[in-house]
Amino acid sequence: MTSRSAFWSVAVVLAALVLLRAWPFVWWPATHFDSDQAIVGLMAKHISEARAFPLFYYGQNYMLAVEAYLAAPVMLVAGPTVTALKTPLVLINIGVVVMLLRVLVTEARLRPWVASLAVLPLAVPAAGVAARVTEANGGNVEPWLYVLLLWVTRARPWALGVILGVGMLHREFTAYGAAALLILDAAGVLAGPSRLALAAEATRRWAIAGLAFVGVRSLAAAIQPFANGLGPGSRGDDPRLVATIVETVGGRICIDPANWPERASRLVGEHLPRLIGGWPAPLSEYGVLTGVFSGQNGLALWVGALTAVGLASGGWHWFASRRRPGTPGGAAPPSSHIGGYLVLVGLISTLVYGFATCSDIRVATLRYNLLGVMIPVGALVMALQTWRAPTIRAGLGAAVVLWCALNLSDVLALARESMRAPFPDRRLALAEDLERRGIAVAWSRYGIAYHVTFLARERVRVSANDFSRILAYANEATETGAPTITDVPCEAGERLQPGLFLCP
Numbered sequence: 001m002t003s004r005s006a007f008w009s010v011a012v013v014l015a016a017l018v019l020l021r022a023w024p025f026v027w028w029p030a031t032h033f034d035s036d037q038a039i040v041g042l043m044a045k046h047i048s049e050a051r052a053f054p055l056f057y058y059g060q061n062y063m064l065a066v067e068a069y070l071a072a073p074v075m076l077v078a079g080p081t082v083t084a085l086k087t088p089l090v091l092i093n094i095g096v097v098v099m100l101l102r103v104l105v106t107e108a109r110l111r112p113w114v115a116s117l118a119v120l121p122l123a124v125p126a127a128g129v130a131a132r133v134t135e136a137n138g139g140n141v142e143p144w145l146y147v148l149l150l151w152v153t154r155a156r157p158w159a160l161g162v163i164l165g166v167g168m169l170h171r172e173f174t175a176y177g178a179a180a181l182l183i184l185d186a187a188g189v190l191a192g193p194s195r196l197a198l199a200a201e202a203t204r205r206w207a208i209a210g211l212a213f214v215g216v217r218s219l220a221a222a223i224q225p226f227a228n229g230l231g232p233g234s235r236g237d238d239p240r241l242v243a244t245i246v247e248t249v250g251g252r253i254c255i256d257p258a259n260w261p262e263r264a265s266r267l268v269g270e271h272l273p274r275l276i277g278g279w280p281a282p283l284s285e286y287g288v289l290t291g292v293f294s295g296q297n298g299l300a301l302w303v304g305a306l307t308a309v310g311l312a313s314g315g316w317h318w319f320a321s322r323r324r325p326g327t328p329g330g331a332a333p334p335s336s337h338i339g340g341y342l343v344l345v346g347l348i349s350t351l352v353y354g355f356a357t358c359s360d361i362r363v364a365t366l367r368y369n370l371l372g373v374m375i376p377v378g379a380l381v382m383a384l385q386t387w388r389a390p391t392i393r394a395g396l397g398a399a400v401v402l403w404c405a406l407n408l409s410d411v412l413a414l415a416r417e418s419m420r421a422p423f424p425d426r427r428l429a430l431a432e433d434l435e436r437r438g439i440a441v442a443w444s445r446y447g448i449a450y451h452v453t454f455l456a457r458e459r460v461r462v463s464a465n466d467f468s469r470i471l472a473y474a475n476e477a478t479e480t481g482a483p484t485i486t487d488v489p490c491e492a493g494e495r496l497q498p499g500l501f502l503c504p
Contacts, residue, residue, distance in 0.1 A: 007101070007112045010101060011098045011101055013116070014094075015098065017120075018090065020412075021123075021407075022090045023411075023415055024411060024414045024418050025086070025130065025134040025135075026082075026086045026087070027418075028422055030424070030426075030427075030428065031289055031290065031414070031423070032131050032287060032289065034447065035450040035451040037082075037085070037135060037137050038451045039058050039059075040065075040138060041071070041080060041454045042231075042454050042458070044069075044071035045080040045454075046231065047069060048072040048075045048080075051232040052231055054236075055224050055236055056227070056236075059230060059467075059468070059469035060241055060242040061229070062169070062172075064169045064170035064220075066166075067138060067139070070092075071088050080454065080457050082455075086134055089136060090134060092142065093133055093141055095145060096141070096144045096145050097119050099145075099148050099149075101115055101119050103148070103152065103336075104118060104119070104381060107336040108336045108384075115384070117380060117397050117400045118384055118400075121276070121373060121376055121377050121380070121403070122144065122377060124404040124405075125373060125407060126275060126294065127292075127294035127295075127414065128281075128295075129277075130407075130411055131286045131288050133370065135367075140370060142170055143171050143174055146167035146174040147176065147371065149167075150177040150178060150181060151181070151338060157204075157208035161210060161215070162212050162213075164213050165217055169216070176348045176349045176371055177345055179348050180345045180348060182206070184337055185202045224237065225237040230470060231469070231470035233471070234471045238471075252359065254358035263354050263355060264355075267350070271353075271354075271372075272300070273295070273300035274295070274363065274366060275370075276300065276376060277294065277296060277303075277410070278295060278298070278300025278301070278302070278303060279295045279300065280293060283410070283414060285363045286363060286366070289423045292410065295410070296406050299406060302399070302402075303403055306376065306380070306396075306399050306400070307375060307380075310339075310379030310381075310383035311379045311382065314385070315382075339382035339385060342374040343374065343375055343379060344378075345371055346372050346374035346377075347375060350369055350371075353365075353368050353369040353372070384396065429497060430452055430485075430496060430497060430500065431452045431453075431455045431456035432456075434452070435459055437502075440459065440460055440461065441463075442483050442484065442485055443465045443484040443485070444462050445464065445466050446466050448500075449463055449464040449473075450462070450464065450469065453473070461476060463482075483503060483504050484503045485502055486500070486503050489501050490503035
């Protein structure tokens with residue numbers, strides 16, 4: 001088999017694994033969908049119908065509307081469905097694993113099947129992470145793509161700056177990739193034979209990248225007033241829009257050393273195990289409508305040991321290669337620092353999330369540190385780069401395959417449940433009930449409003465009475481004196497379904 005055919009054979013297998021673990025979250029709409037995702041769906045629908053052209057997520061001045069624009073052409077062909085909305089996200093997931101595989105083959109000089117061992121944890125992550133990276137809530141999986149693109153374009157400063165600009169407008173976590181590149185540049189300058197020349201070259205590259213970054217931000221600022229910030233008919237400079245990304249991120253920074261011991265305990269004791277599938281818990285904690293449990297006892301220690309071995313072997317062989325060419329034990333010096341880059345990205349993300357933000361360390365905020373998965377991935381790359389002995393690689397491969405097989409088993413359990421007895425879609429039933437009653441406009445809380453509206457394909461338009469993101473819905477509901485869908489019974493009200501009532 002030629003190297004090219006071997007690469008594409010491995011790429012197809014990895015893509016198939018991505019499709020398999022994404023299947024239950026994409027194919028059964030009720031499994032994992034909410035109003036946040038419905039907003040992206042409505043944005044895509046409006047774009048496909050040329051009714052609105054947002055720059056950012058409706059209702060705010062940050063989180064670029066990339067997902068909506070990617071889903072719009074799919075909806076134009078297939079209609080406004082949850083599956084159509086999530087299809088581009090699945091393709092991004094596939095793009096991430098194939099891009100990383102390509103980098104490891106071309107730069108790290110690993111054979112495709114060997115490189116696939118380091119890519120597997122992204123192809124088949126923990127079930128909770130698999131749910132998050134197929135979640136259309138504005139930007140969960142995209143930081144994985146952006147940090148890889150930053151690595152690929154690190155020697156092309158104009159492209160680097162554009163990707164950094166777009167990535168940070170989309171999701172601020174992209175900055176962790178730039179920070180990791182800066183650290184590697186600084187290390188290269190300090191360890192290089194000609195420090196002054198290396199420093200000058202790095203300064204030149206980052207100056208050009210900075211110009212491109214500023215250009216992207218300036219272009220976005222010029223476009224924003226003409227975009228639709230609150231749905232069809234609105235403007236992007238509406239004063240009701242929520243804060244800019246600078247104000248939002250600034251408000252989320254909390255550095256309090258007094259809280260660090262407790263946060264460190266939560267970070268190591270629960271959060272990181274959840275990221276890699278080592279925390280047994282109901283998958284429903286991740287917003288998935290299911291009775292399936294996910295996570296395995298002991299897997300956190302297994303992956304932790306695997307990561308430690310990778311970091312230790314990579315570090316030791318790097319220092320050995322600095323002292324003399326070649327190293328004993330079947331090892332070779334690294335031919336690329338992609339492993340160290342990925343570890344740095346994951347470490348920076350984890351440290352910021354753990355010790356520099358106001359967010360509680362809990363399952364609901366797990367999506368803020370999805371880049372933390374890059375730590376074991378990078379450690380595996382370092383180990384595979386340095387250890388060439390077949391027996392060592394076979395041991396590493398067996399450990400990784402076992403880890404990812406356990407992750408996949410949780411997703412397959414969800415798929416089996418969905419095939420046998422899928423959970424009823426209460427929001428779809430509510431949408432159909434409102435249509436039967438001839439109710440086209442209503443009020444409700446955020447968690448119901450946009451979810452129902454998207455599933456009804458806007459034949460029913462429910463505006464949020466606690467946090468409105470689409471102005472036209474609110475205006476229509478106000479003008480028509482629309483009824484309200486509430487969680488508590490009311491005088492002269494009607495019962496719609498268990499726990500929901502229609503009040504005049």
